[in-house]
Amino acid sequence: MYMLVNDIRNMFPILSRKVYGKNLVYFDNAATSQRPQSVIDEWNRISAESNANIHRAVHCLADEATQAYEASRDAVRDFLNAEFREEIIFTSGTTASVNLVAFCFGEAFVKEGDEVVVTEAEHHSNIVPWQMMCQRKGAVLKVLPVDDDGHLMLDELDSLLTEKTRIMAVTHISNVLGLVNPIKEIIDRCHSKGVAVLVDGAQGAVHCKVDVRELDCDFYVFSGHKLYAATGTGVLYGKKKWLESMPPYMGGGEMVGTVRFSGTTYAPLPMKYEAGTQNFASAATLKSAIDFINLLNNSELNKSIDEIRDYILHCLNKDQRIRLYGVPRGTSDEKIPLFSFTVDGVHHEDLALILDKMGIAVRSGQMCAEPLMDRFGVTGMLRISLAPYNTIEEAEYFVKCLNKAIDMLI
């Protein structure tokens, strides 16, 4: 289908607002993406028409709410090409999903002296839960480093994986570096040594076509709010064999079979991991968000965002004052439209403050990845991250404003 970027922009009410009297240029999509009207409408529809607790009651409203919630599960299953719908667990986000796996996998399969591998490029959400689990279990956390261009040093992987390694947690795409990691190769190499793999797809699910069966990953996690859906939604995909053999995470309503003081049995998947009242109105928007992504994928717009990415990459690369982190080596297709950089002699906070007043929303700071900041010897970076509703005109305006801001500061 042929769609212009303006057709897409018109679906996002927030994009027409102004900040400080200037047109909003939203370049902080990796932190949270904006929502199309269809997502807003679905949330409103559930709230206005079908608000009732799911899975519990037999009345009409409860049935409608449950159907909307479960329709999202089917949509996510198709989106990831999971084998079974009960392999899709709803959580509150990537962070919650990682914590769930780190805890439950740790309880079931990790003992003293065992090892867990993460990478230097991980978001804090994919480091700290593993550290906590290792502490609890007396296990050891090992780290796969990145090189100066931000690529994972795969040569070191085989020596990191030992017979004590139980699981590796790796990001599909780092929220700082924006490079698509070779996760298929990592998964295969881990599996050849009997190591399970969790993929942090917070950015990957947004920018890559994900097929969990082809990848053969054990767990794939992502957040709805970075994928055009409502906040407080998240997904944990886990292979059935793991989800069935791990203990539950939280105990509570709806995750049980029978409850007696003498002992409780647990509900089958997926309910086993969905204790308590779920964020059903928000979860229902995952389906609307995935419908939107499918629409996008059937259009030509992904090509135009690639062109915008190449334009920005070119502009940043040719500026001697700018240091870019996450440099593609082969074609630029290794990189998503996300750029983290520093400017010699200029503090990222100053740039972000000035760009903000020019109407451009960017991210600055450590970006929840302190180990990576340390790796590159910086206290923070500036990051821009684009979505398909961003335009080449916005990119040109950004480059102009960035230059102006740097001139003001130097």
Place this chain on the structure above:
Amino acid sequence: MSLQEAENAIIEEFSMYEEWLDKYEYLIELGKSLKDFPESSKTDEKLIKGCQSRVWLDYKIEGGKIIFNADSDAIITKGIISLLIGLYSGRTPQEILSSDFSVVEKIGLKENLSPTRANGLVSMIAKIREIAYGIEGLD
């Protein structure tokens, strides 16, 4: 000039700039003109950890007046610091404590004081008061 007069002078100065970028331009100039802290003085005790930028604050007492010295690794923050130092350095603890520090708000920099942006500044103002309070208590 009394502290109150100095505060009013700054508020008036800022009211001349309508555009945000002009305000920043002015603050950047102020920041650039503020003497750098010697690297050796940038110790952890003097560091006021902000969200994004780091702020260092030092002081000494001369003839009953507090002399502040401060620095930041971000230039706009340093400009605001320079403003604060200009106002509060060389004053007695009593004078400092008589201020309600609303000047930052009045010159339209309130958003720079919001917790997510530059809580280094909020902490810096708190620290200036704390120092003044501590010294006043000694009298």
